[in-house]
Amino acid sequence: MIKPVSTPDDLNIRKVYLGKDLFRDASLSRDGTISCASCHPSDMFGVDNFTRSVGVDGKTGDINTPTTYHSRYFFAQFQDGRAKDLQEQALGPITNPVEMDNTIENVLKYVKSNNHYIVQFRNLYNDGITIENIVDAIAEFEKALVSPSRFDEYLKTGDKSVMRDVELEGFELFKSYGCIACHNGISLGGNLFQKLGIFKPYEGTSLGRFNVTGEEQDKYYYKVSTLRNIYWTHPYLHDGSIEKTYDVIEFMGEYQLGVDIPDEDIKKIEQFFHSLTGELPNVVK
Incomplete structure (x- = not known):
């Protein structure tokens, strides 16, 4: 009933590191203060150890932050299962008013103005910078968060x-x-x-x-x-x-x-x- 995990060997490493950059980039939030890593620090196994994580303007939700580790194996994302996969999950916090409180339009505007991202997306995705590709890269990074024991x-x-x-x-x-x-x-x-x-x-x-x-x-x-x-x-x-x-x-x-x-x-x-x-x-x- 329990299966072992191993270090994943199915990852696009360049996408993983692009996703890592996006995951840690607070400029994806409305006021530039909150990144995905603010609540899910990867060097702390994907949690901040707070009862409630703090979003923009000091707002908090009603749910404890779940770990991002091994989320690639979950049958649904978020504690209520409202996202079917990691790509859908990655978009949720960006537009959530109590988390990063941004809009898709603002995110695209920022990413398209960043030379590092322009080059990386051009090299990795045929259609360049789109919101679908942004969350795909974040999801690829999250797929790498596996910790064999x-x-x-x-x-x-x-x-x-x-x-x-x-x-x-x-x-x-x-x-x-x-x-x-x-x-x-x-x-x-x-x-x-x-x-x-x-x-x-x-x-x-x-x-x-x-x-x-x-x-x-x-x-x-x-x-x-x-x-x-x-x-x-x-x-x-x-x-x-x-x-x-x-x-x-x-x-x-x-x-x-x-x-x-x-x-x-x-x-x-x-x-x-x-x-x-x-x-x-x-x-x-």
Whole structure:
């Protein structure tokens, strides 16, 4: 149910570095103060560790910033799944009034005035600078944000020596308690929507999938978060209401599994989570 990741070998490296430049360019925002990297610093595994990220004019939204790492494997983008792919996702923050608050027209005007971008887009895209090509380059950079870990080495080889005994015990508990029912696949998450509050009601800061579908049964359904690099991607839940891994494991036991997970088991699952921290890709170093 869990598959290992490897360093991607399907990338257009020149597009990756163009996308990296755009990702870090605050001039894509209305007032030149916010870039994609402001909320998703790639050297911090794609999160800023704030409960709410701050956009232009100090505005904040109602959702905790999700990681950009391993997003290439997610079945939909954003926590409510409103974007079908990384290209569609990349455009969202640029025009969102509480994030970068810009217009497509202004973005194109800026990029077309930048000599570096003019040359790069001319060399990489037949039709040069378009909004579609801008978000395509950003998406190509995001596809490079993959961080293989010791756990991946274990999955590939079966070599238990790359894991500590307590981490392996935590992995077995992770499976036996049923965490793996939602946190599975190549990203240990990111491949289904699930209701937050199955065994105990929970109302957060957003209605989740309901905001996209308008269907009553979709209230409080969110895309299951990836557990990769979880020690770096705090705070947790869609509303950023939990700061520590111990507390989020305890919460999930109570609200999602209907069990009171003993202290010793929580600590072992925490140790398993340590093995999910990967290496930063070369493109962000």
